[in-house]
């Protein structure tokens with residue numbers, strides 16, 4: 067495993083045309099008025115990411131990055147300084163905007179495909195959101211533009227997960243991120259308004275992962291490994307490996323010194339994980355990192371169990387740091403990002 071080299075612009079703009087049920091920033095009322103971050107500030111962030119060794123820039127939030135009044139110039143600048151680029155987007159701002167961004171050197175879009183049709187309308191609290199996003203996805207497919215997708219798992223979509231995943235694969239997404247909903251910011255008080263008991267997610271997750279195996283590379287972010295069958299453990303990336311996840315960003319921590327990044331990663335995990343039973347004595351603790359303590363408490367630790375033995379074929383991986391993580395084709399040199407030829 068290698069440290070993630072993606073720099074995130076986490077404050078591109080606060081403007082957004084959706085109001086997602088699971089949005090981490092939903093309750094930050096005042097900040098929604100603050101609008102765009104000035105282009106010069108974003109350029110400096112790109113410069114400092116490049117200086118520390120990042121080679122890709124992700125336009126993330128807090129709102130919808132393509133609504134920044136100078137989004138073209140941000141992508142133009144990233145291209146000019148030799149950084150690859152991606153934009154996490156709801157896909158609703160119109161095809162001309164996206165075409166222009168690809169023309170300016172955008173590497174790919176990451177579409178927040180939380181549902182199909184009316185399900186997406188409900189999650190985004192916008193009539194027609196699903197239809198509009200599908201129009202973009204079909205266009206991306208027709209034009210052969212590279213894109214990947216993320217799905218935030220939640221009460222409104224988890225029973226349709228397999229349909230969303232199948233559609234994404236049919237349309238040509240090159241990577242799928244399944245994101246379980248974590249209690250960041252004020253969400254620890256409201257987690258159960260959105261999150262699903264992990265025990266109830268297992269069947270849909272395993273069915274979806276089974277479907278994707280061999281068809282597309284994918285990652286399951288934030289899930290207790292012990293709830294899954296052993297052949298699915300390798301797809302899980304929890305807090306302890308997030309700084310090594312090529313499909314996430316570096317949180318300002320990228321360094322060529324792997325030990326330094328590992329220390330930060332463990333520190334990150336320590337702040338959120340369960341302490342004591344069932345995680346501390348678990349054979350998977352150094353891979354799973356331990357499940358999120360707030361999430362675990364909200365659902366009374368249901369289903370969690372200390373893993374005391376692993377199948378023979380995983381024994382070697384389990385004794386190596388990152389051994390399971392490296393088994394996921396999405397994370398390794400051969401099958402992961404470097405294998406996606408058409409990313410610029």
Ligand code: SF4
Nearest residue numbers: 290292345348354357
């Ligand atoms: S017991 Fe804890 S460390 Fe072990 S797999 Fe379950 S959540 Fe992860």
